Amino acid sequence: MVSMTRTVGSFSVDDVAPAIDFYTTVLGMHVTPLGDHGPLWLGGPDGHETLVYAKPDHEPATFTVLNVVVDDITQAVDDLVDRGVRMRRYDGIDADDRGIHRGPGRAIAWLEDPAGNSIAVVEFD
Secondary structure, eight states: OOOOSOOOEEEEESOHHHHHHIIIIISOOEEEESSTTOOEEEEOTTSOEEEEEEOTTOOOOSSEEEEEEOSOHHHHHHHHHHTTOOOBOOTTOOOOTTSOEEETTEEEEEEEOTTSOEEEEEEEO
8 A cells, every 4th residue: 555645635726827917816826846847836715725837738627627716606706706806617517607606515606717627616504
């Protein structure tokens, strides 16, 4: 068996500079660049870190790469929209006027980072 110390999720972007601006300014995350061109660590409020790296042939992920858990999704979405974020809508998923889908045990809304990756804002019951 492998003796692990922790696990770390990661995803790619096409350019780290816009990612740094988005994750610090829009989402308010702590970002630690590891050099001028990445990679970088995204730090969550719970101490969890996600590695983000530049990839020259980056293609946006076809799945949600990061879930941001909030206490009040309505307020979070309103704050994001006030910062110029456009909420993403998916065919076949019912959502309210703000783009929030409310399902059993959770409410969720999606947006894109500057590289086109899908980010979710989630409120759990």
